[in-house]
Amino acid sequence: MNRTLTIPYYQQVDTSKLSDITVVYCRLSQDDGLDGDSNSIINQKNILFEVVIREKLPNPVLFVDDGFSGTNFDRPAISEALRLVENGQVSNFIVKDLSRLGRSYIKVGQLTEITFPSFDVRFIALNDGIDSNKPNETNSIFLPIKSLMDEMYAADTSKKIRAVIQAKARAGERVTVNPPYGYLKDPDNPKNWIIDPVASEVVKRIFQEAKSGKSANEIGKLLETEHIEKPDVYRIKNGRKPLSGVKNSNYSPYYWSRETITRLLGREEYLGHTVNLRKRSKSYKDKRKLENPKENWLIFENTHEAIIDQETFDIVQKMRSHKRSNQRYKNRVGHENLFAGLVFCGTCGRKHYFCPQEKNGLNHDHYKCSGYRKPIDGCENPHYIQKSALIEIVSDKLRQTIREINLNKEDFLKSLEKQSHAQFSKDNKRQHQQLQKEEHRSVEIDRIIQKLYEDNLLGKISDERFVKLSQTYEEEQKQLQTSISNLTEKLAKQQEDSLNISKFMARISKYTELPELTVEMVNELIDKIVIHKPTGTKRNRIIQIDIYYNFIGKLNIEKASQAD
Template sequence: MNRTLTISDYRQVDTSRLSDITVVYCRLSQDDGLDGDSNSIINQKSILFEVVTREKLPNPVLFVDDGFSGTNFDRPAISEALRLVENGQVSNFIVKDLSRLGRSYIKVGQLTEITFPSFDVRFIALNDGIDSNKPNETNSIFLPIKSLMDEMYAADTSKKIRAVFQAKAKSGVPVTTNPPYGYLKDPNNPKNWIIDPVASEVVKRIFQEAKSGKSLSEIAKGLESDKVFKPDRHRIEIGLKSISASPNVEALPYFWTRETLSAILGREEYLGHTVNLRTRTKSYKDKRSIDLPREDWLIFKNTHEAIIDQETFDIVQKMRSHKRSNQRYKNRVGHENLFAGLVFCGTCGRKHYFCPFQSKTGLNHDHYKCSGYRRPIDECENPHYIQKSALIEIVSDKLRQTISEAQLDRENFLKKLEQQSQAQFSKDNKRQRQQLQKDEHRSKEIDRIIQQLYEDNLLGKISDERFVKLSQTYEEEQKQLQTSISDLTEKLAKQQEDSLNISKFMTRISKYTQVSELTVEMVNELIDKIVIYKPTGTKRNRIIQIDIYYNFIGKLHNEKSEPNNLAR
């Protein structure tokens, strides 16, 4: 008998010279591994090679799929074996039982009823007593029934596993097989994550560079230049198994992709939170991952040590939501979109487009323009644009004024912020609390009215038709009141955070002692939005009003409009 080849050996030889092959196929899924030694690869191999010897089958080649579900036919070994079948190189195909071939009624039926007979392949499923060279009426009836039972078993198993998975996810235990890059499983308790001292520093670098305004491509090039191992290769370097099937893990150890960086920047796990049920699969047959909306995620806060602070994470998410470059001017010095996503029109409220432009004479005419101007529908009446250089000058002056005031007279500046916040808080708070009390009183009153209507209906004082009509009217009103109560309660709770917001703003602005040059990081740390109004006046008397709304505290009341002849 010829020597036995495994699938790994087989890939090293010239397949064109092999024919009359006996495929010895073994499969073990993670779930089968729980059933004991009867389903182990070693036992399957031992049993099947006894058949090879007894039946004197030629050229046995062992194909093994270890850790693959039978509902998935995109397995490496079975795919290779079926390729040889379709090339006409296979004469025999043996498995321990039908479930090892697969747990799909349609796919298994296609192979056993169409593919194997078409290529004159003898099929043996040992434990099921199936041998295509020894057909009998019982087997022809039993085969499809057995395949259907295998698929039903897979469906039932999948349902049970999904239930266990859901319960585990809801308990707050991480359900990801591997922690995100930057963390490792605690060797003393695999359910806990601990900081990876090397990878965590890379994560911090990625967030800091994103916060400073670098694009994903620039961050990737920097990491590659500094020979920083990409996540999969890093796992190999520290002795862990790679989780990627890509050959680039070995060939391109420092090649970071935009997709990898984007995934890292969006992970809330770096805040110290466990995030479960971020994705799901369509069914037990279709294992493709589907992203779930954030409101369906299960987030458990402060379950492990954080790598990134909340402030940095929030700023980065805000910056990622805005387009920062024009493809034509991408990475060209002097044409950076410094105020990406922050500039709004004071007339229509829409965002301003960043329009990079360089004249034929080499002059920089980058500017911001209302996105609603010259729209065919709902056009904005504000025709102006403002040059980026002018906006930088105005914003720089206002930031210098605010930073200077906060530093030179911190006590009075803080007092002014508290008075400004309290004035708005008192005005809104009083009105909203009155409305909340009114709505809650009316909702309780409706409960009493409906109860009275019900009693009157039982006593025959009002008809069933009248009762239904009145109760529906009151229930609809109560539904609207509940919505209003919920909204007002949320607004009042938000107003109570104002004092904390002042403290947060003071912490941020204290980082800056002067404004020599605006940076992307400074602008996004301090400014929430910039509102530009339609200019008034003409030529030298032209005045444009620009309001700066700071993060956490909004607009400062003492800021005024300034003349500017660069606005149009």
């Protein structure tokens, strides 16, 4: 049931100067709303105000929490009412029944047994026959039992709701109530998402800035400078209620936090996918949302229009996994970590550190093996290389590749296909033979087990012998099935080579020339750069550098680059 959050009635009354207040408290959760009019706010209010008139209770003030679960005591109206109690301004507190106060045995007990008596507050739960001014032995025994039953009801309801949500999630139905920033609910079908023309452009801008190498903090400051409203402010301004968990702050309406940017950059919903079970709560009492491990997410592809293409999303995720800045040289021109996360050691396989450095006003930025001089399993050589030298080498190789493509694209494609085919043919033939052999053996084992079963029925072999032999063959068949599955996956992966060549060509064909390397260009085209151990000394010192491209790996048609 969709419900518009009711503004608590106490906000319409100035309680700061009132004393001897009668709190008339009403609560209705979304689930209670399904029970009919008997639990409605209007009926609760009418019933309770009859008590106020009959008992001649002074200064009645209505407090309403509409759409809040009784297991949650972080409700605006109850919080304000209890604040007045603790200020000594309340003389009476009335509810329709204990469950309206809450469905927590411990919290309700604390209020009715400690808080209200301590502040001399008369507590009335009308339908439960509880009135602290008219105590009786039956009520004193009944109250904690009733409170416990209310909590058990909440636990059972929560269990059922969780089961329904899990079933919907597995069936591919969205269990997220609100679409992420960039999308809107379809007015004709609220279960569908449509693109928000304004917010979606901001999402595209965020991804493009991340792809160009900007950090989440830098993107946030850029949006703030341009006075682009942050998601929760934009949501409220456009007539939608704030998301649960979003709290008011003293920050500017244009303040984009690093956490907000990071969260948006990781959302696969922008690819057009439905992502279910991304978060979970600890229990029905603790409503805080915890991140589920990604392997537990349920992802259903192409359920709505995408805002971000797969290529951009993948590049951004790759870049997000790399540390790009050094605090001492952060945002200083000329000290950018252009190859963040892409440079590796050819000896130990570890990543290279980026070491920004200035000496006598000159730039000495360089990359060095992160395993060098480690006390345990350290790398024997730093594989040190100047950033300027690496930029020159990578630029030259990319220019050479782009030039070859522009001169004769067909010849370049043939050489790529030949390189791929050579490795594919070698591995493919061997793995196909292995797959056929193992599939034949698996079928053969089925026949052997069938024969053993028949021999056992005819008394040719004993039951003990049959069990021992069949277990041995079944274990072998189990291992074969695992191997067959792995080989099938490898062969399927090898068949993607032609597609990968097309992907690489699509990316590099965007560049008809290479005036200057950029972070975006480097991450679009390069998978990794391997720095090998230097040979020679001083002026004869030579470092071999291998460049591995995205999708196709190292090009055999080019020689390894060298730096001195």
